[in-house]
Structure formats: structure tokens, C-alpha cells
Amino acid sequence: MRVRDELKEQAIREKAIEMIVKVGFDGLSMQKLAKAANVSPATIYLYFKNREDLLNQLYMTVDEVFTDNTLKGFDPEMSFEDGLWLQWKNRFNHHVKYPHHILFMEQFRSSPLVNHKDIKITKFKAAMESFFCNAIERGELREFPLEVFWAIAYGPLYTLIKFHMSKKSLAGRKFSLTEERMREAFEVVVRALKK
Amino acid sequence: MRVRDELKEQAIREKAIEMIVKVGFDGLSMQKLAKAANVSPATIYLYFKNREDLLNQLYMTVDEVFTDNTLKGFDPEMSFEDGLWLQWKNRFNHHVKYPHHILFMEQFRSSPLVNHKDIKITKFKAAMESFFCNAIERGELREFPLEVFWAIAYGPLYTLIKFHMSKKSLAGRKFSLTEERMREAFEVVVRALKK
């Protein structure tokens, strides 16, 4: 029996994300992907039921890596300040390590294809929610709806990450998100949220 | 000479945005669009050079409407608190009035097609930058890089708008962004940014 070549599947997955980021969902064709991954078009169909399945599987994998990286060293019982700072660092590091992923995720999420099962997301969401709730119960935080917290706690970070990733600059010079600047913004955010 | 029927162009534009939001860039075909707009495929090509031109024109129009709505009543000389609050209200109202637009914009921006000329954007960016700089010169604000300000000033608003637009809920109940909640978040943000 011939054995499965895992490198082939890897190549397909990687090239697919690369292509989607470069040329959009619109531009991703199975034949071009096959060529880019050095594989026959038919081979793709050994690993993925069809184009939609490929896209969904990519999304699920990318999301899993994100969850793993984000929860690294994290515990919902941490103090609010420590936990949120760890989240900021984890998320920043993740997006720097996998620069393609954030673009892919954004495209995927803003496209109406999303149909994926929420296996890990639930675990992730649960950890985040219990983190916030613990902090509120401990009386560390001013009382807001969860969404308002979430927005103030993470909104700025993602806007900063976008600036960091972007080739363009807001004012004349290109913005680079150092840990120092991140800390600066973080302290403003935490001071605003804490009691 | 036969006269141009502006309703036809309008129909094409509206249906295109509708379709893109519903079915993604991927799913938008010229023939389906023609059918949806009650028009011959060839008619589309009277108003738009080709598919790409159609998409770019849509983007430019949508962006122009956004700029107009956002700058309504706005003056870069306003006090920081008044100006930012007006921005929050303007942007929120805009996105509620044109719920398709934000999804379309997001898809467009996260797709690698963007190629549009920056005519109005420049005017818009200039207004925003001078607004921030004025506030800093007047000594109203703590001194941060522009991007850090921007991130703290708008990041939370957009996260809130996304929650408001989303069908899904973060905790059990669906979140609705009332002016009261917006004001609540706004005050936290302003307090964090002001000297």
C-alpha cells in the first residue's frame, strides 16, 4: 500500500493561504493551487472533499493555532491586569509569527462562507468570559456590559496590530508596534477599566 | 438620441452590493448581477468598463458616502471631547443607516483588489489628523503617537458596532448598542486619553 505524503497536504494548505492572501478568495482556483503546490488537481481532492471543504478546513486549522497561542500560559483566574497583558502579548506575538493568518481570517470572516463548527472556539470563548467575570466578581473592574469591556480591552490592540502590519502609514512615517508602545496603550486601557 | 436611464445604473450598483454582502466577491457573477438588476449583461458594460472597474467604483462611492456622513457638522477645530463624540455618533448612525456598506467595505479592504484612487480619503485623513493635532497642541491630550490615540479613540467604537451588527451574541443575550451604552464607553475612552 502506498503511503500518504504529508508534505503534499502541508504544501496544499500553505500555498492556499498564501494565494488567498495574495489574490483573494476570488482568485483562488484549484488548478492554480495545484500548480503552486506541485501537485495534480486531483490530489487536492484526496485531502479535501471540495473547494468549500478546503476553505473551511483552512479556517478551522488557522483558528486552532490562534486559540493555542492565545491561551499559552493563560489562566482565567489570573488578576485582570496580568491576564489582559498576557493576552495582548500572546495575540501580538501570534500575529507577528503568522502574518498571513490575520489577513486570511479577516477575509474568511467577512466573507459569507463561514459555516465552520465551533469546537475550540467555545472553549476559547468560555475561558475569556470566565476571565472577565472573575475580575468583575473580585471587584477589580468597573461594571459594564461584557461587550463594552471587550471593546475597550481589545479594540485598541487590534487597531494597533493593523497599523503595525500595514504597509501604509497614518502620518508620514511608518508605525512599528514595539513592546514599549504596546505597554503605553495597555496602561491607558487598564486604568480606564479598573475601579 | 436615446437618454440614459439612471435607474438602471442605480439598480446595478445596489444589487451588486447586496449580492456581494450575501454571497461574497467569489459569488458575484456578471450574468447573475444582470438578472438581479433586470438588465442585459451587456448593459452593465455601458456603465462600467469591466468587473474590476465595477468593484472599484462601488468602493469609491461607498467610501464617499461614508466620508460625507462622518464629516457632517464636524470641524477639526472642535474641542477634543465634542469632536470625538460627534465622530462616534456620526459613524454609528452611518453604519446603522447603511448596514450593507460596512460589510462590503470590510470585504473590499481585506481583499487584495484595492487599487482605488485616494481623492476624498486624503481630505478625510487630513481633517482627522488636524483634529488630533489641534487637541494635542491645545494641551487637552496626553502625548502619544498618533496611532496609539487612534487605536484607543476608535478601536472600541468599531468593536461595539460589530457587536451591534452581529447576529450572534457574546454572552447569552443579543447586544444592542444604545446611545447610553455608547456614551458609557465613550466616557471611559475620553477620560483615558485626556490629560
Place this chain on the structure above:
DNA sequence: AAGATAAATGAATGTTCATTCACTTATAAA
């Protein structure tokens, strides 16, 4: 070494796509 099995393939299939073209229709000017 032979046989069995699943991986891998290139070429083929039928479909859908963006775009064009020869033609018809409506209207402004004469």
C-alpha cells in the same frame, strides 16, 4: 518477489464565467 491497496496523476468533462457583437429601440435635434 508477488500481490494488494491506496496515493497520485494528467487528461477529459461539462459548466459557468467575463466580455463582445450584431442588432433593435428610444429620443433629441433637424
Place this chain on the structure above:
DNA sequence: TTTATAAGTGAATGAACATTCATTTATCTT
């Protein structure tokens, strides 16, 4: 009315698409 002109059309075109299939190839078991 007639004529000129541009709007509007349905059908056609060739390219590109997702997917399948008859074969070939590699590797495990015996």
C-alpha cells in the same frame, strides 16, 4: 416626420473553472 445617435439587448464566444476518471506508481504485507 425624418434622421442621427447613443442606450439597451440576447445570443454567442472562448477561456477558465471545479470536479471526475481511467491509469500509473509507490509501498506495505505476505
